[in-house]
Amino acid sequence: xxxxxxxxxxxxxxxxxxxxxxxxxxxxxxxxxxxxxxxxxxxxxxxxxxxxxxxxxxxxxxxxxxxxxxxxxxxxxxxxxxxxxxxxxxxxxxxxxxxxxxxxxxxxxxxxxxxxxxxxxxxxxxxxxxxxxxxxxxxxxxxxxxxxxxxxxxxxxxxxxxxxxxxxxxxxxxxxxxxxxxxxxxxxxxxxxxxxxxxxxxxxxxxxxxxxxxxxxxxxxxxxxxxxxxxxxxxxxxxxxxxxxxxxxxxxxxxxxxxxxxxxxxxxxxxxxxxxxxxxxxxxx
Amino acid sequence: xxxxxxxxxxxxxxxxxxxxxxxxxxxxxxxxxxxxxxxxxxxxxxxxxxxxxxxxxxxxxxxxxxxxxxxxxxxxxxxxxxxxxxxxxxxxxxxxxxxxxxxxxxxxxxxxxxxxxxxxxxxxxxxxxxxxxxxxxxxxxxxxxxxxxxxxxxxxxxxxxxxxxxxxxxxxxxxxxxxxxxxxxxxxxxxxxxxxxxxxxxxxxxxxxxxxxxxxxxxxxxxxxxxxxxxxxxxxxxxxxxxxxxxxxxxxxxxxxxxxxxxxxxxxxxxxxxxxxxxxxxxxxxxxxxxxxxxxxxxxxxxxxxxxxxxxxxxxxxxxxxxxxxxxxxxxxxxxxxxxxxxxxxxxxxxxxxxxxxxxxxxxxxxxxxxxxxxxxxxxxxxxxxxxxxxxxxxxxxxxxxxxxxxxxxxxxxxxxxxxxxxxxxxxxxxxxxxxxxxxxxxxxxxxxxxxxxxxxxxxxxxxxxxxxxxxxxxxxxxxxxxxxxxxxxxxxxxxxxxxxxxxxxxxxxxxxxxxxxxxxxxxxxxxxxxxxxxxxxxxxxxxxxxxxxxxxxxxxxxxxxxxxxxxxxxxxxxxxxxxxx
Numbered sequence: 001x002x003x004x005x006x007x008x009x010x011x012x013x014x015x016x017x018x019x020x021x022x023x024x025x026x027x028x029x030x031x032x033x034x035x036x037x038x039x040x041x042x043x044x045x046x047x048x049x050x051x052x053x054x055x056x057x058x059x060x061x062x063x064x065x066x067x068x069x070x071x072x073x074x075x076x077x078x079x080x081x082x083x084x085x086x087x088x089x090x091x092x093x094x095x096x097x098x099x100x101x102x103x104x105x106x107x108x109x110x111x112x113x114x115x116x117x118x119x120x121x122x123x124x125x126x127x128x129x130x131x132x133x134x135x136x137x138x139x140x141x142x143x144x145x146x147x148x149x150x151x152x153x154x155x156x157x158x159x160x161x162x163x164x165x166x167x168x169x170x171x172x173x174x175x176x177x178x179x180x181x182x183x184x185x186x187x188x189x190x191x192x193x194x195x196x197x198x199x200x201x202x203x204x205x206x207x208x209x210x211x212x213x214x215x216x217x218x219x220x221x222x223x224x225x226x227x228x229x230x231x232x233x234x235x236x237x238x239x240x241x242x243x244x245x246x247x248x249x250x251x252x253x254x255x256x257x258x259x260x261x262x263x264x265x266x267x268x269x270x271x272x273x274x275x276x277x278x279x280x281x282x283x284x285x
Numbered sequence: 286x287x288x289x290x291x292x293x294x295x296x297x298x299x300x301x302x303x304x305x306x307x308x309x310x311x312x313x314x315x316x317x318x319x320x321x322x323x324x325x326x327x328x329x330x331x332x333x334x335x336x337x338x339x340x341x342x343x344x345x346x347x348x349x350x351x352x353x354x355x356x357x358x359x360x361x362x363x364x365x366x367x368x369x370x371x372x373x374x375x376x377x378x379x380x381x382x383x384x385x386x387x388x389x390x391x392x393x394x395x396x397x398x399x400x401x402x403x404x405x406x407x408x409x410x411x412x413x414x415x416x417x418x419x420x421x422x423x424x425x426x427x428x429x430x431x432x433x434x435x436x437x438x439x440x441x442x443x444x445x446x447x448x449x450x451x452x453x454x455x456x457x458x459x460x461x462x463x464x465x466x467x468x469x470x471x472x473x474x475x476x477x478x479x480x481x482x483x484x485x486x487x488x489x490x491x492x493x494x495x496x497x498x499x500x501x502x503x504x505x506x507x508x509x510x511x512x513x514x515x516x517x518x519x520x521x522x523x524x525x526x527x528x529x530x531x532x533x534x535x536x537x538x539x540x541x542x543x544x545x546x547x548x549x550x551x552x553x554x555x556x557x558x559x560x561x562x563x564x565x566x567x568x569x570x571x572x573x574x575x576x577x578x579x580x581x582x583x584x585x586x587x588x589x590x591x592x593x594x595x596x597x598x599x600x601x602x603x604x605x606x607x608x609x610x611x612x613x614x615x616x617x618x619x620x621x622x623x624x625x626x627x628x629x630x631x632x633x634x635x636x637x638x639x640x641x642x643x644x645x646x647x648x649x650x651x652x653x654x655x656x657x658x659x660x661x662x663x664x665x666x667x668x669x670x671x672x673x674x675x676x677x678x679x680x681x682x683x684x685x686x687x688x689x690x691x692x693x694x695x696x697x698x699x700x701x702x703x704x705x706x707x708x709x710x711x712x713x714x715x716x717x718x719x720x721x722x723x724x725x726x727x728x729x730x731x732x733x734x735x736x737x738x739x740x741x742x743x744x745x746x747x748x749x750x751x752x753x754x755x756x757x758x759x760x761x762x763x764x765x766x767x768x769x770x771x772x773x774x775x776x777x778x779x780x781x782x783x784x785x786x787x788x789x790x791x792x793x794x795x796x797x798x799x800x801x802x803x804x805x806x807x808x809x810x811x812x813x814x815x816x817x818x819x820x821x822x823x824x825x826x827x828x829x830x831x832x833x834x835x836x837x838x839x840x841x842x843x844x845x846x847x848x849x850x851x852x853x854x855x856x857x858x859x860x861x862x863x864x865x866x867x
Contacts, residue, residue, distance in 0.1 A: 011726055040710045043555070048718075055715055056726045061707035062715040063554055064727070065547065066577050072511075072544040076551030076559070079535060080509060081708055084555070105540035261533050268556040268706065270533065272506035277670050279531050280500055284490040285313070285442075 002038050004029040011056040018205065020120065020171030020197030021051055027174045028087070028116070029058070031181035035085075042085045045074040047094035050125045051118040054089070068098025071106045071115060078113045079256060081268045085185060086113040093123050096132040096152045106190055107161035112254045114184045114191045117154055118171075120199035128202035140202070155236035155247055158192040159229055165191035166232060167246040170216050171198065172209065176244065183246060189254050196242065212242070219245030291781075292429075292477055293352045295340040295372070296421060297365025298382075301333040304361075307418030308339035309491075310455075311425065312662055314439040315343050316491045318432060319482030321664045323777070325351040325657065325849075330516075330600040336364050345482055349628060349777035351661065353851040356477045357428060359401070359421045362386060370396075376476050380424055382417075399470050401462075410461035412454060419455050423462025428472050429479040433463055488667045494632035494658040497668070498588055499524035501636025502560055503532045504672050507586070509559035510536045511548035516600050517656035518562045518590035542567040546574030546587070553583045554716055556679075556706035558640050562588035565607040566597065572614045575649050579619035581716040582694070582702065582743070584643035584650075584677070586636075591655040593847050602847035603656035605773055605820035611651055612798045612829060618740075620747055622650040622754065623798035627776030629663045631795060637672040638755065645677035645753075646746045647701060653797075655820070657849040658774045678703035685711030692723040696738050700745030747799065754796040757808040761790030767863060768812040770838060772797045772826050775818050775850060782855035789859055797826055800833040809836060816862060818842040820849060 007029040015021045032042060039060040046055040048067035055064040061084075065073045074088035095103055095117040106115065122140065123129040129142040133154070137146040158166045165187040169177040177195070184191035196216070198208040224245065225231055232248035256262045294311070296304045305326050312322045323342045329335040342352045353372050358379045360366035363386040366379070370388075373379060375395035381388055383400030401424055403417040412420070419440075426433050440455045466472060492500075499521050502510070512522040522538065529536045535552075539545050545561045552559035563571065568589050578585040589611065593604035611623050622642055626632035636652055643650040680703045685691060693714035695702040702723075705712025715725035722728050722735050730736060761783055769779055772794040779791050792808055809815060817827035817838040822845040827838045842858050844850055 009726075038710070039713050040708060043707045045551070053727070055717065055719075058715075059713060061713050062717075062725075063551070063581070064715060064717040064719055065550075066573055066718055069543070069547045069574070069577070072539065072547035073551035073554070076509065076511065076548035077555040077707065079537070079548075080552040080555035080557045080559075084708055101540050102544055105544070259535065261529065261535050267508045267535055267552070268708070270508065272508070272558060272674055272676060274670060274672070274674075275503050275506070275532065277500060277504060277668075280503065280528055281490060281667055284492050284496055284500075285316070285488075 001036060002033050004033045007032050007039055007042070007059050009057055009059045013057050014053045015050060016201055018200045019050065020195070020199070021054055021118065023171040023174045023177065024116070024118065024195055024197065025054060025057060027177040028181050031178050031185060034178070035182060035185060037085055041083070042087065043074070043077050045070045045077065045088045047090040047099070048125070049091035049094060051089050051091050053125070068094045068102065070094060071099055071102040074113055075106060075109070075111050078111050079262070079267065081266045082256060082262055083266055087185070088113065088115045090115065090117050092117060092119040092121065092131045092133045092154070096154055096157070104157070104161045107158050107163040107192065109255045110162070110164055110189045110252055111256060112188055112190070114193065117192070117194045118197045119154060119194050120197040122199050122202045124199045124202055153237060154194045155192070156233055159233050159236065159248055163192045164189035164250050164252050165246070166236070166248045167191070167193045168196065168236070168244045169193055170196045170212060170244050172212070173244070176218060180246065187249060189252060196244070215242045216244055217241055219243050219247070221245060290346060291342050291344045291348055291352050292479060293340060293342045293355045294357045294425060295338060295355045295369055296359040296361070296418065297336065297338040297369045298361030300328060300331055300335045300337045302337070302361065303415055303418050304337055304339045307422050308341055309662065310419070310436070310439055310443060311422050312341050313443060313491055314436040315341070315479070316489055316664045317439055318435050319485035320345055320479065321347045322491065322662070323348045323351055324662045326660060328601050336368060338365065338369060343479060347664070348781070349663070350781040350852050351849070352781070353853055357425060359425065360388070361403070363388065378428060378475055380421065401465070406461050406465055407458070410457055412458045412461065416454055416458040419458035420462035423459035424466035424470065426459065427463045427466035428470060428475045429477060430472060431479040432481050433459065435481060489664045490667055491662050491664050492629050493520065493660055493662050494626060494629045494654050495520035495660065496524055497629045497632040498636050498652060498654070499528065500668070501633040503528065503534065504633070504670050505637045505640040506558050506674055507560050507640060508534055508557040509549065509552035510534060510561070511539050511545040511552070511559070512562045513539060513542045513545045513567060515564040515567045517592055517659040518564050518567070518588060520659060521562045521588060542570040543574065546571035547577070549585055550574060550578050550581070550583050553585055554581070554707070558644070560586040560588065562590070564590045564592055565594050565610070568607070568614070575621065576615035576617055576619065577718050578649045579615065579621065580718050582647040583716065584647050586639045586643050586650050586652065588652045588654070590659045591653065593845070599847045601656065603820065603849050604845065604847070605655055605775070605825070608653065608772070608797060609823070609825040609828065611653060619743060620646070620648050620750065620799065622648065622750070622796070623653050624651065624755070625653045625773035625795055625797055626658070627773055627793055627795065628658060630665045630668065632658070633668045635755070635795060641675040642750070642753070645675055645701070646750050647677065647704065648746065653773060655774050658777070677701065680705050680709070680712060682709045682711060685709055693725045694721060694723045694739060694742070696723055696742050699749060700742045702742070751799060751801040751804070754801070756804060758793045758795070759790060759808070760793060763790070764811060765790035767814045767816055767859060768792055768809070769818050769859070770794070770815050770826070771818045775820060778850040778852050778855055779818060781852035782859070785856045786859055788863070794826065797829065800829060802834045805830060805834045805836065814839045816840045816842060816859070818850070818855070820844050
């Protein structure tokens with residue numbers, strides 16, 4: 001059985017000390033191990049950003065794509081080889097900004113894969129500019145008098161666009177995050193996990209952690225009705241306090257289950273060989 | 286038939302009235318009679334209303350272009366009459382829908398215009414207005430003295446899936462048009478005749494280059510298509526969706542072109558042959574993905590169907606305006622191949638080759654076509670499915686078991702690093718858009734040596750690749766007074782024009798990029814006067830030739846008005862060049 005460390009390379013992370021990415025990295029590799037996965041059975045696709053730089057640190061099949069493009073790459077990997085566990089990583093910029101269209105349509109499509117959006121409310125790798133989730137009034141390099149655009153709420157968008165699994169985690173709470181990841185990875189369909197991740201550089205390191213810790217509370221996993229999209233939408237919209245956990249989950253046929261071509265055999269396992277053209281030529285006479 | 290042994294039939298009316306469907310029935314009926322055809326449709330970017338024409342050039346020999354001179358015109362509206370009438374030859378006939386309009390008499394000397402009361406004939410025969418075009422086909426068959434039985438049979442075959450009612454209704458319509466023309470339009474006096482060929486050649490198909498790219502992709506074992514609709518590339522998406530169940534190809538229409546190319550890359554990374562198809566505007570969105578495929582060394586086939594730009598341009602018309610763009614598209618420096626089929630048969634062959642090149646060299650490969658051949662049907666021989674599928678260096682789990690510390694971007698002598706496919710034990714690696722080391726891990730400029738090594742590795746593929754690209758093809762005499770130099774779809778009109786230009790030869794380029802200096806120099810050696818012929822304003826291929834080899838063409842023939850070249854205008858322009866300076 002593979003251990004968490006088997007999913008980790010010896011490359012030194014590029015993340016700043018005390019970055020939220022460490023927590024997610026530990027939780028996700030531990031989740032892979034606890035689900036009994038082997039490194040070669042997992043494909044992760046990466047966006048551009050601090051989380052994307054983690055591509056060097058995961059020991060598995062990785063594809064470091066472009067800004068905003070982690071979802072389409074991951075989608076096709078899953079369609080080509082249904083046997084793989086596929087996880088797409090993104091930040092709030094890639095997920096909600098540059099790749100916003102892919103995000104919307106992936107929620108509708110419901111391919112069996114997991115999207116993790118590291119939300120630190122900033123474009124941190126490009127030195128702290130405003131992101132789609134920057135709070136109103138927050139001053140950044142590109143919002144000198146404070147951000148004036150209404151911040152996006154990722155889980156609410158995912159719910160509206162039809163995602164079948166929507167959750168939120170907190171990077172510092174590795175134990176509950178790991179459980180959320182495990183549930184997301186085993187969900188049959190498109191699972192979205194938004195990760196609240198303190199950026200200790202472009203916020204005051206102590207204040208941001210204190211603020212998250214004081215605001216965050218766990219959804220009651222026994223009593224919260226995860227089958228109610230409306231209730232989930234309202235819950236995900238809370239701002240005074242920030243709930244974490246699984247907002248919503250439903251069983252809906254996956255995109256790939258609609259295709260006979262993918263039913264019994266993965267695309268990649270079918271031999272690439274000569275095809276009989278007769279049926280097509282008949283139509284072209 | 287005419288001196289050139291080509292007869293051109295044209296029908297013009299409003300969009301949505303079914304001229305294209307009726308015209309294709311007639312084309313198929315000609316093909317079934319052993320004749321060869323080439324068709325072309327002019328239509329606006331709208332679904333109903335506006336002027337639409339369908340044109341068919343027919344011959345008992347292979348015909349590779351649409352001719353402008355029209356022998357028989359069916360005009361369903363005044364607008365169609367006015368637009369098409371100037372191309373009708375002396376001695377030609379116009380049938381006009383006399384229930385819709387009455388043409389003025391001026392300006393058509395030597396041309397006979399006959400009324401064809403489509404509504405009245407339709408009402409009498411109990412045919413709905415949608416089948417009015419089939420009445421016109423019937424009248425056409427009578428005037429050309431063609432075999433009505435073949436047309437009836439064609440209708441039965443083409444409409445079989447729509448049910449016997451549709452078949453019977455359409456057959457009734459051609460019969461009614463045929464009977465009317467026999468009785469009222471003096472077919473005996475009409476100087477043009479179409480006869481089925483006695484010894485019919487072996488099986489033919491009537492296809493567009495779109496059909497053949499689709500068929501080529503199936504033959505090549507392509508298993509994944511991600512494509513966002515855009516004229517003129519959409520027919521490839523339509524074909525492959527229609528054939529998906531039988532072919533086993535997975536076809537997806539994603540949210541945008543950016544997604545399309547990244548999906549195609551994802552599928553290729555996961556180990557299947559994959560493709561995307563779009564037009565120039567869609568490819569503009571895909572450009573970053575091109576660079577991603579190059580940097581990650583992911584094999585990728587991109588079909589680019591050109592239409593006139595810039596921007597939205599002329600969505601439903603034709604041009605060869607994107608060649609220069611594709612040679613440089615994408616930021617940074619990397620190898621890409623551009624294959625440019627000249628016709629439907631080449632579209633099939635080159636699609637097969639595109640997949641091999643993409644996988645063997647782990648690079649992006651374009652198949653560059655245009656509206657003219659993507660939408661024009663052409664009769665060609667049934668292709669032999671004899672593709673040799675070469676997947677390049679892919680490591681199996683067994684291979685990988687023998688490798689300690691697998692390096693995805695191993696710095697090899699050929700520049701090609703054997704690939705491991707996700708899911709295989711022993712092959713885990715990072716495919717990386719960041720510059721990377723041999724394992725795929727991101728590096729910085731601090732590792733200057735590795736940065737340079739990886740760039741050199743990727744470019745080291747070029748010499749082998751150049752040797753493998755399809756060579757220029759020379760048509761006509763070895764030495765000539767004037768050499769036409771073209772690429773892609775100009776081939777068809779040039780070959781037709783050469784029937785009237787015995788002192789001219791044609792060098793046809795199907796792999797315009799990357800260009801081998803020695804290959805081009807050898808191909809053009811000893812040619813006295815090189816004239817580039819291109820469907821664009823700036824002479825893009827001529828410029829590439831000059832930049833890559835120093836060879837300057839003597840003259841250029843350009844066309845950039847949304848239409849392809851017509852054989853007669855090539856003949857005229859070449860003759861002018863020969864007499865002016867020859």
